Amino acid sequence: MKKKIAMYWGAGCGGCDVSLLGIHEKLLELLDDIEIVFWPCATDFKYEDLEKMPDKSIDIAFYNGAIRTSENEEIAKLLRKKSKILVAYGSCAIEGCIIGLANLYDKEEIFRAVYLENETTPNKEKIVPKEKAGELELPEFLPHLKVLSNVVKVDAVIPGCPPPKPVLIEALEALLSGKTQFGKSVALCDECPRRDTKPDKIEIDRFYRWHEKQDDGKCFLAQGIICMGPATLAGCGGECIAANIPCTGCMGPPPKVRNQGAAMLSAIASLLGEMDEEREKEVIESIQDMVGTFYKYTTAKLLPKGRVKDEG
Amino acid sequence: MARRIGVFVCHCGVNIAGVVDVEKVAEELRKYPGVAFATTYQYMCSDPGQNLIRQKIEEENLDAVVIAACSPSMHEETFRNVCKDYFNPQRCEMANIREQCSWVHEKEEATEKAIKIVKATVEKLKGNEDLTPIYVPVEKKCLVIGGGIAGIQAALDIADAGYEVILVEKEPSIGGRMAQLSETFPTLDCSQCILTPKMVAVSRHPKIKLMAYSEVIDISGYVGNFDVKILKKPRYVDEDACTVCGDCEKVCPVIVPNEFDMEKKPRKAIFIPFPQAVPSTYTIDREACLGLAPLTCAECREACEANAINYDMQPKIVEEKVGAIIVATGYDLYDKSNLVEYGYGEDDDIITSLEFERMLSASGPTGGNIIKPSTGETPKKVVFVQCAGSRDKQHMPYCSSICCMYTAKHALLYKHHVPDGEAYVFYIDIRATGKDYEEFINNVMEEERINYIRGKVAKIFREGDKIVVWGVDTLTGKKVEIKADLVVLAMAIVGRKETKEIAQLLKVATGVGGFLKESHPKLKPVEALSRGIYFAGCAQAPKDIPATVAQASAAASKVLALFAKDKLEKDPMVAVVDEEHCSGCGVCISVCPYGAMQRQPNGKAKCIEALCEGCGTCAAACPSNNIEMRNYRDEQIEKMIEVII
Known part of the structure; x- marks a missing residue:
């Protein structure tokens, strides 16, 4: 019997929906085994269609994107009710991803930046979205961005921003055969295309952003270019690195690491070469955008209630 | 539990x-x-x-x-x-x-x-x-790197105790810096005369395998079990067959400067660096020789009656297993071209202390005569500049420790050679802390009538046939100008660049000046942080001959203590890598101060328990959180934190 599949796009860029098409002809093979019962992005379904389905009638539901609005939250709960297996699909659903960086700010700050202060958004009337405008009612913009597991029980995760082809194919095959555990359990260095270029001793004297240094084709970290690979789960095959771009960590941390950013920061700090304290401070402060570098994908998961405000 | x-x-x-x-x-x-x-x-x-x-x-x-x-x-x-x-x-x-x-x-x-x-x-x-404790077997053989007085002393001490020693020296002869010196302070013993018997003892000792003209190219392993690769460079002369008759040297048409004489004396392409060299044999300088490739000259081979010359000799890599390593790679002088204010030391009549030592030596470039190099005349006025590059934030911040003493010796020997000459010494302080040192300095100042001027030299430059030295006498507060015939710079002592290379092979640290970093500056002054590796002589810090010899014997005694046991017992508090989840990122390997984390052929890290001191740096740095310290596991630490907060 064909498995009933649902896919929902929460708060996200849409890349996850597209990534499903990225598996190319493999998708055609899969189509023989599946029946799509709900996929608003690709086919015409209404929420009421979903509501009418019997509970647990969907075999596998994929939820991509994070939970930013009350609507996202409602659908997440509905999908949980209607499906046997609920899968967090992609970095947004698992740990908040780039949009999760919004948890460094509150709702007012976000609206002010987006609708009032953004120079490319003409807004002479200074209109800010409201939940109720006359007859119209909009979903609530939640105080903080949530990840799927904050709202409902999640049975499986497919990491990546969006999930890379090899990760996705392995995950889909596993899920269709009833498995919820799949993927690798080591960090990216294990399969890095530059694996053999690692020197015996990595010693960092200063950091370079990638445009500041001519890439010599060797391990990025050894070149002083921050690469999140050592603290990032393998599986993608290092496709960014194959394209000469250091890893930014979208696959999330390997299994034993709870805090990807802290793990990498601690590693990087240990790799600094011999220098006096003053120079050390200078070198560390030269890292542009600490949070965006080390917590690019995991901020929302680690800060579900937003930032702890400085006192005073 | x-x-x-x-x-x-x-x-x-x-x-x-x-x-x-x-x-x-x-x-x-x-x-x-x-x-x-x-x-x-x-x-x-x-x-x-x-x-x-x-x-x-x-x-x-x-x-x-x-x-x-x-x-x-x-x-x-x-x-x-x-x-x-x-x-x-x-x-x-x-x-x-x-x-x-x-x-x-x-x-x-x-x-x-x-x-x-x-x-x-x-x-x-x-x-x-x-x-349970970890036990490690010990290979009772020691590698000594560097054949100066430090390496010689350490090798002899260990060999005399009955253990095998491999002494590796990269130059054609052992002897090091001490062989270059004329006389030694404060007793004025002839340096060669007291050193040569020890050099000969090394070459004759049944327990010492002397590998001169060789370099250590690879070291792996750990305390008790080091695997070492030594490159034996080809001399193109059979050491055993060479009778040192000198016939080859006479016919060799190529003349180049002799490094042993600070390049102030010529030698041939086939040469013996100095007459007392050990091993006593000629060596062909590959770079200078015409005969090696292409075959355009074979004068020396034709002249050699002993048939010792072989142009086809190849480099050889010798592999050895040793239990301990002593690094005694010695020192170099700070490059005088860094001294902008002293005219980059470019002038012929501005020389370094080691050049002056060679000048004083009977077998040196001038046959023991003190000359003004530009003219060959006897210099009537000589200025000695102490702390040239030492105790100077712009150069080397530390005191080079021996310059006060050898400068006094230089001034004294100058006065003995040129009794009517005038000698001036510029100094910051006089540091004469050794036994009989202060007395020696006082004797030089008073009996020999050397002019000691307390102050730094600001500028040195040529004016006609004189070298002008500008300085200040801080005791009188007056500027001083001396028109000298010869200026001798007491150059700062720095670690050799080879020391740094060896340090990298051994994964031991070097500090300011390129000196090896000891495990503890007071209580473990001859030990590296990694067990089984010891230091002797100026590779660790500037020091004089008695201190070097004492340190060499200390290092040897550490090796003997190690060799006294058949197995080493080690604290089992070590790091454990979860190999299955190791990505081989190399962070632990890079941060381990003991070289205990090593990469396996499959790329994953492995803790060599014999080397691990249980410091936990790797566990903290591992970005996969994949290393645990035995009995300091995460669950234990978390429970401790729970109790505390």
Whole structure:
């Protein structure tokens, strides 16, 4: 019997929906085994269609994107009710991803930046979205961005921003055969295309952003270019690195690491070469955008209630 | 797992009990789950204190103990030794309530903190596993790198004790810097005369395998078990066949400067660096020789009656297994071209201290005569500049330690050669701390009538046939100008660049000036941080001959202590890598200060337990959180934190 599949796009860029098409002809093979019962992005379904389905009638539901609005939250709960297996699909659903960086700010700050202060958004009337405008009612913009597991029980995760082809194919095959555990359990260095270029001793004297240094084709970290690979789960095959771009960590941390950013920061700090304290401070402060570098994908998961405000 | 834990709270006189309410600590701990007994005592480390622990272990049937006292680095060994008669030493833990509590806190909060520290330690102890010590076999053979006086002394000491030594020297002859010196302070012994017998002893010693003209190119392994690769460079002359008749040298058409004479004396392409060289053999300088490739000259081979010359000799790589390594790679002079204010030292009549030593030597470039190099005349006025590059933030910040003494010697020898000459010495302070050194300096100043000027030289430049030295006399506050015939710079001493290369092979650190970093500056001055590696001589810091010889003997005695055992016992508190989850990122390998983390052929990291000192740096740095310290596992640390906060 064909498995009933649902896919929902929460708060996200849409890349996850597209990534499903990225598996190319493999998708055609899969189509023989599946029946799509709900996929608003690709086919015409209404929420009421979903509501009418019997509970647990969907075999596998994929939820991509994070939970930013009350609507996202409602659908997440509905999908949980209607499906046997609920899968967090992609970095947004698992740990908040780039949009999760919004948890460094509150709702007012976000609206002010987006609708009032953004120079490319003409807004002479200074209109800010409201939940109720006359007859119209909009979903609530939640105080903080949530990840799927904050709202409902999640049975499986497919990491990546969006999930890379090899990760996705392995995950889909596993899920269709009833498995919820799949993927690798080591960090990216294990399969890095530059694996053999690692020197015996990595010693960092200063950091370079990638445009500041001519890439010599060797391990990025050894070149002083921050690469999140050592603290990032393998599986993608290092496709960014194959394209000469250091890893930014979208696959999330390997299994034993709870805090990807802290793990990498601690590693990087240990790799600094011999220098006096003053120079050390200078070198560390030269890292542009600490949070965006080390917590690019995991901020929302680690800060579900937003930032702890400085006192005073 | 421990079920009946005993807690012993130490007063440490008033050190702890003066601040912490020790009775209250014991009382609180008595109520804590898993604790069967708690008491206090005046000095737990004393003999009666240790007996109290024994007695209570027996009486109370304890299966583990926490000693709440000072830092484990102080007494952990003491207390574990007490406990090992009853149970695994890992069942004894120390709670540091002195350095981390009573010494740094006020009364009430100190007591509160002490209770928390002890409770946390109890929690850690509950998670401890019984461990057995690690045993490592020892290969009783020592590698000595560098054949100067430090390496020679260390090699002889170890060989005399009956162990095999491989002495590697990269130059054609052993002897090092000491062989280049004329006379030594403060006794004015002839340097060559006291060194040569030792050089010969090395070459004749049945336990010493001398590998001159060779370089160490690879070192792997760990204490007791190092694998070393040594490159034996081709001399193109058979060491054993060469009779040192000198016929080859006479016919060789190529003339180049002799490095041994600081390039101030010519030698041929086939040469012996100095007459007393050991091994006593000629060597062909590959770069200079015409005959090697292409075959355009074979004068020396035709002249050699002993048939010792072989142009087809190839480099050879020799592999050796050794248990210990002594690094005695010596020093270099700081490059005088860095001294902008002294005219980059480019002028012929501005020379370095080592060039002056060669000039004083009877076998040196001038046959022992002191000359003004630009003209060959006898210099009537000589200025000696101390601290050239030393004690100077723009160059080397440290004191090079021997310059005060050898400069005094230089001035004295100059006066003996040129009694009517004038000698000036610019100095910052005179540092004459060795035995009979101060007396020597006083003798030079007073008897030899050398002009000592306290101050730094600001500028040195040529004016006609004179070298003008501008300085200041800080005792009179007056500017000084001396028009000299010859200026001798007492150059700073720096570590050789080869020292850095060897340090990288050994994974030991070097510091300012390129000197090797010892494990502890006071208590372990000849040991590297990694076990089984020792230092001797100026590779570690600038020092004079007696200090070098003493340090070499010290390093040798450390090696002998190592070789006295068939197996080494090691604390089992080491790092453990979860290989399955290791990505091979190399962070642990890069951060391990002991070289204990090594990459396996499959790319994954492995802890060489014999080398691991249990510092935990790798566990903290591992970005996959994949390394745990035995008995310092995450669950244990988390439980400790839970108790504390």
